Amino acid sequence: MGVNLPLPSTRRLRGARKALLGVVGLAGFLVVWQLIPTLGLINSQYLPYVTDVAVRLSEETSDLAFWRRLGSTLAAWGIGLAVATLAAVVLGTVIGLVPFLRRATHTMVEFLRPIPSVALIPLAVLMFGIQRQAALVIIIYASFWQVFVQVIYGVADIDAVARDTARSFGLTRRERLSHLVMPTALPYVMTGLRLAAAVALILAITAEMVIGNPGLGRMIELSRSAGDSVGLYAFVVVTGLLGLLVNIVFRFIERRSLSWHQSVRGEEVL
């Protein structure tokens, strides 16, 4: 971001312009969506009117059953993300700190990581049936690698001078972990957590669609098979908003927890 800083007033003007254009873009999209079925470009059976979808959305959100489904999607997402993050941080720290383990597990990790988690869906269904546990297997598998890889990078990033200093000052293992390893690896963990949160949501909803455990994804699949296109689009919009919310919240958490840290890290792994 090597741009010369504009004066505060012009910056505020630019911000206002940006927000205005953003709103115009959003409104334009909705108008185009409404016009396509109105003009008959696509049959409204396949692309329903935006107004119908909006009405359906407001109906759904006043229905308690909707919030229950949203809750069960979020529960699977939260449990999966928490378990995966915890396991990845512990395993990643141990493996990252011990060179022998790192070398010995390298091939295993490189083979397991690219396996698409959805390939495990049939296995999860066989093991757990149509239950939340089956969805959790998929969610945990996918989001584990996001955090794990970042933890390994983070632990490997420890400054050699800092490490030697810690050693010559005779810091105990616990002190070294909390004063040396943790601060170095934390930015990486946060990046991993943000990526994992998005991936976990994708797989929570995918699992509901394919496996059929209750939640938003199952509602999408049910609307599709019932030919209820208005409902289908309404639920797709809900999942998009949910994804947006998750992205914004985790970006915020990342920025807050790293306000002391200067790095702007590229996202090199999904």
Next chain:
Amino acid sequence: MTAHTSSITMTRRGPGVGSRIVASFLYALGLPFLLLVIWAIAATRSTNRFFPDPLTIFKAFVDTWIGPAFVEDVLPSLYRLGLGILASIVVGVAVGTVIGLVRWLRELLEPLLEFFRAIPPPVLIPVVMLLVGITDTMKVVVIVSGAVWPILLNTIEGVRATDSVMTETANSFQLTWWERLRFLVLPAASPRIMAGVRQGLSVALILMVISEMFASSSGLGYRIAYFQRNYLIAEMWSGVLLLGLVGVFLAVAFGLVERRVLRWYHGLREVSRA
């Protein structure tokens, strides 16, 4: 870390090159081999039929996939995957470059693009099925509709972050529109574009599998779901294995392409780090 490991190899230089090769070979294959043996022993002891032993899976792998199934199921899947990835890259980079270069367009579309990126891609499968119908085109469209967003957004970011000194240099040298694109904008954006492509690849693979599980009578995803529904456990495992191999192959191929495309960039980073 680097200093530490190098000191270890220094002390071990005594035994000679041969033993070092053996050591790294053991490191690479020791754990997978050990796990396979444990699995095999556990499989013969337990009565759980969902975990057949590795030899059975290997046999099922050969029986199932090497033969006509390769032509009927695997190749069409890979073809659609390849087509979808290619289309995503072309569309993502082309549209992303335009949006990245035109400021008002970027500000106009930014919230919308953020929303589309946030939609979990598999959710788009029913939508595309409605709009396109259940055809082969639909599966390619599904792959593109999910994989294009990371590429598009990363291209926009990359194009936007082109070094301003270089832009001004290009201005004063009066580069033509095409020259500027070819020698300034695209190379400057390429690290970000490649990061986007990497994200797009894994999304594309997921969508290939799911779209075939949903609406298909052939393909890898369909086969695996079919095996599971009919309790053909070893065959199902062999399908999971094959998907894993496809994933590994994609990752390796991407790594090679990336190293080639971004050779100058990695070189630059090495220099600035040293």
